[in-house]
Every structure is written in C-alpha cells, then in structure tokens.
Amino acid sequence: MPNTDRVKAVVVGGGIVGASMLYWLTRLGWKDVVLLERRNLTSGSTWHAAGNVTFFGHYTAITDLYVNSIKTYQAASSESGQEIDFHQTGSLRLANTEQELAAYKELEPVYERIDADYHIVGADEIAKLHPLLDTRGLFGAAHTPGDGHVDPTSATHALARAARLRGAEVKTHSPAHKIRPLGVRWQVETDERTYLADHVVIATSFWAREMLMPLGLHIPVYPVQHHEVRTDVVPELEALNFEVPAVRDPFAPSNTRQEGMGFLCGVYESDPQFWATDGIPADFGEELLVPDIGRLEEHLMRVTKRIPAFGEAGIKTVNNGPMAYTPDGLPMLGPVNSLPGLWLATGFNIGIGTGGGSAEYLAKWMNTGSPTHDLSIVYPSRYANDIPRQRALASIRSTYARGYAVPSIASQP
Numbered sequence: 001m002p003n004t005d006r007v008k009a010v011v012v013g014g015g016i017v018g019a020s021m022l023y024w025l026t027r028l029g030w031k032d033v034v035l036l037e038r039r040n041l042t043s044g045s046t047w048h049a050a051g052n053v054t055f056f057g058h059y060t061a062i063t064d065l066y067v068n069s070i071k072t073y074q075a076a077s078s079e080s081g082q083e084i085d086f087h088q089t090g091s092l093r094l095a096n097t098e099q100e101l102a103a104y105k106e107l108e109p110v111y112e113r114i115d116a117d118y119h120i121v122g123a124d125e126i127a128k129l130h131p132l133l134d135t136r137g138l139f140g141a142a143h144t145p146g147d148g149h150v151d152p153t154s155a156t157h158a159l160a161r162a163a164r165l166r167g168a169e170v171k172t173h174s175p176a177h178k179i180r181p182l183g184v185r186w187q188v189e190t191d192e193r194t195y196l197a198d199h200v201v202i203a204t205s206f207w208a209r210e211m212l213m214p215l216g217l218h219i220p221v222y223p224v225q226h227h228e229v230r231t232d233v234v235p236e237l238e239a240l241n242f243e244v245p246a247v248r249d250p251f252a253p254s255n256t257r258q259e260g261m262g263f264l265c266g267v268y269e270s271d272p273q274f275w276a277t278d279g280i281p282a283d284f285g286e287e288l289l290v291p292d293i294g295r296l297e298e299h300l301m302r303v304t305k306r307i308p309a310f311g312e313a314g315i316k317t318v319n320n321g322p323m324a325y326t327p328d329g330l331p332m333l334g335p336v337n338s339l340p341g342l343w344l345a346t347g348f349n350i351g352i353g354t355g356g357g358s359a360e361y362l363a364k365w366m367n368t369g370s371p372t373h374d375l376s377i378v379y380p381s382r383y384a385n386d387i388p389r390q391r392a393l394a395s396i397r398s399t400y401a402r403g404y405a406v407p408s409i410a411s412q413p
C-alpha cells in the first residue's frame with residue numbers, strides 16, 4: 001500500500017477532546033499515535049467556548065471527570081510550557097428552591113470521596129463571595145472554590161504540544177476521508193497518507209454522526225445553537241479587587257462569569273434551535289452562526305434580576321455557535337462493541353469541563369483493555385443504533401432547555 005503508515009492509534013478531531021485523547025495516550029506510554037484535524041486545532045466548537053470548567057455535576061458517576069479535566073490541562077501546561085490562563089474563581093450553583101438545595105446537599109459525600117472542595121453556602125456567604133449578586137429569595141448555593149475557567153484554545157495547544165513532546169504527531173489540514181476495518185486493524189485515509197492503526201478514536205463532535213454512517217452506525221449526536229453574551233465594562237466589577245465566581249442559575253437558566261471587567265453569560269434557551277441536522281456543510285470553517293438576541297430576552301431579564309449590574313451594562317457582543325448534543329446531554333465515550341478497535345469520544349456539550357478527564361478514562365481503558373470503573377451512563381452502547389431522528393431531536397430539545405435543572409425536579413421557584 002503506497003504511503004501507508006503503520007501506527008498504534010489515530011485520533012480523529014483536533015478539538016479539546018481529541019487533543020486530550022492524544023495527550024493521555026502518550027502519557028500512558030503509547031508511541032506511534034497521530035491526531036488528524038481537518039482544519040486547525042480548535043476549529044470546531046472549542047475555539048469559541050467560554051472555557052468554563054466547573055466541578056459541579058449532578059451525575060455523581062462522572063464527577064471525577066470534571067475534576068480530572070482541570071488537572072489534565074494543568075499537567076499538560078506544565079509539561080509543555082504553554083499557559084492555559086486558568087482563573088480559579090470558583091463557582092456558585094444557585095438554589096432557588098428548597099428541593100434544589102436538598103439535591104446539592106446530597107452531593108457532599110461524592111466530593112468528600114474524591115477530595116474536592118464543595119460547600120453549601122447561605123445568603124451571607126454568597127454575598128461575600130459575589131457582592132454583585134442579589135441573594136433575595138435564594139435558599140443557598142453549592143460553592144466549588146477549586147474551579148473557574150481556562151482559555152480553551154491555549155489548553156488544546158498545551159495538550160497537543162505535551163503529546164508531541166512525547167512523540168505523537170499532529171497533522172492539521174488533514175481530514176480523514178475514509179475509515180474502515182481492515183482485518184484486525186483500521187484503515188484511515190487522508191489526502192496525503194493512509195494510516196493502518198490498531199485503534200481509532202472518533203473525537204469529531206457533531207461531525208461524528210455522518211462520519212460513522214458508512215460503518216452502519218447511527219449515533220444520535222446533533223448540533224444545537226448556543227448563545228453567549230459579553231457585556232461592556234461593569235464599573236462595579238472594576239471596583240472589586242478580586243474576580244467574582246461563576247454563577248450557574250437553574251432559574252435563568254444560564255451561566256454568568258466575569259470576563260475582563262465585564263460579564264460573559266451563556267444561555268440555555270427554552271426553545272432551542274438546531275443547526276445543520278441534515279449534514280455539516282463541507283466548507284464549514286471557524287464561522288459563527290447568526291445570533292438572535294430576541295430569543296434570549298426572557299433569560300437575560302432573569303439574569304438581570306439576580307445580577308442587576310449585568311442588566312445595566314451595554315451588550316458588547318452576542319455569539320451563537322454550534323455545540324454537539326446527545327438526547328441525555330451526556331457524551332458518547334467508550335468502545336463501539338460491534339467494531340473492535342473503534343472508540344468514541346464525541347457528543348460533548350461540556351467538552352472543556354469534562355474533556356480532559358474523559359480522555360484519561362478512555363485512554364486508560366484502551367491501554368489495559370478494561371475500564372478502571374463502570375461509567376455506563378456515558379457508554380455509546382446505551383443508545384440503540386436505530387433511534388428515530390425525530391425522537392432523538394425531541395429529547396435533545398428538552399434536555400437542553402432544562403439547562404441546570406436538577407435532573408429529577410422542576411427548576412421554577
């Protein structure tokens with residue numbers, strides 16, 4: 001076969017998840033691993049993500065994926081010398097109801113077990129931590145002081161650079177055109193070369209659905225539009241001598257953190273819109289989608305009620321970007337049981353928050369042939385191969401619209 005490279009693993013996709021996979025495989029001592037990216041590193045959703053990395057998650061089985069993600073980016077940063085701009089602001093998950101507070105309290109033992117700081121705080125403490133937040137009507141909050149936000153592009157480059165230092169190859173402008181099993185191995189074709197690999201990892205976010213169809217796989221990963229709003233400078237933030245914690249409010253539902261001397265707010269719309277469900281345009285690059293601030297109005301008013309200074313500031317930019325979503329909002333992480341050697345690390349909507357830890361989990365599984373512990377809630381096998389498209393889209397809509405609601409209870413105060 002001309003121009004064929006025999007490698008141990010090919011990782012397809014150069015966002016934060018693919019770069020984390022490459023990093024972890026090399027950290028476990030794998031040689032001959034290559035990452036293929038169709039354009040540039042971070043070209044997909046990663047470049048425009050807000051970079052929030054929180055420790056808080058309702059699904060206790062995967063809490064350590066959050067915590068290990070920050071650790072992964074920090075390790076890659078110190079190995080590569082590439083700064084990741086980690087702001088350890090901590091986060092507040094607001095409880096607008098007694099039930100929400102009770103659900104947050106139930107999570108305490110999980111954080112104790114993994115030795116991560118997690119505290120339930122009352123109104124007085126919230127006001128100290130975030131003096132611009134109106135605490136009236138709040139029942140409390142979960143405070144995770146160890147998290148914050150990173151620069152997703154820098155983190156991706158730190159991971160790729162650290163992997164390169166351990167011998168991995170990163171090929172940008174190298175789309176994988178064809179992926180097929182060949183005996184016990186996998187053949188991956190690019191314009192320049194063909195790779196013959198023992199393992200292939202699909203880390204191509206919302207491109208993965210189409211990419212896997214020729215293999216007879218139909219995965220329910222679709223792109224949803226997601227907005228974020230940046231404000232002008234907020235004098236009240238300038239007057240503080242510290243950066244306020246990120247706020248996640250199930251009532252809005254939204255996340256609002258400090259960005260420079262303004263706010264950056266990501267909104268979970270009640271009537272979410274999809275993008276390109278019939279197929280990602282072949283020439284889609286680093287473009288953003290057309291924003292529609294009208295769709296955010298009700299949510300932004302709720303954010304303003306909670307953080308009045310947010311509403312007083314002018315709006316600097318409104319971004320709308322595509323983001324991968326699965327029906328239950330969790331990624332597809334694990335092997336494809338019917339096709340040995342093919343692994344999925346796709347469908348992430350909190351890919352910065354969970355990408356590094358997810359890659360650690362999957363790479364360890366690939367390395368030994370067995371998972372370190374059961375995480376079946378994220379395995380690709382939880383979905384049948386033939387979920388009707390309309391059913392998948394309907395579930396994604398309701399999961400997305402629930403935003404930060406506790407999975408088992410309603411979020412309205």
Ligand SMILES: Cc1cc2nc3c(=O)[nH]c(=O)nc-3n(C[C@H](O)[C@H](O)[C@H](O)COP(=O)(O)OP(=O)(O)OC[C@H]3O[C@@H](n4cnc5c(N)ncnc54)[C@H](O)[C@@H]3O)c2cc1C
Pocket residue numbers: 012013014015016017018036037038039040041042043044045046047048049050051052053174175176177203204205206207211226227228266319320321322323324345346347348349350351352353354355
């Ligand atoms: C506005 C907005 C704000 C967000 N904020 C946050 C946040 O604060 N925190 C958080 O955790 N998440 C956030 N997200 C979600 C986050 O951006 C994604 O979860 C994350 O970037 C997914 O990473 P990924 O590596 O899976 O995918 P991507 O970054 O999309 O990477 C996939 C890569 O695969 C490549 N690719 C596709 N097909 C091929 C092929 N055939 N060959 C080679 N390469 C291919 C693409 O070019 C792309 O670079 C946000 C999303 C949006 C839209």
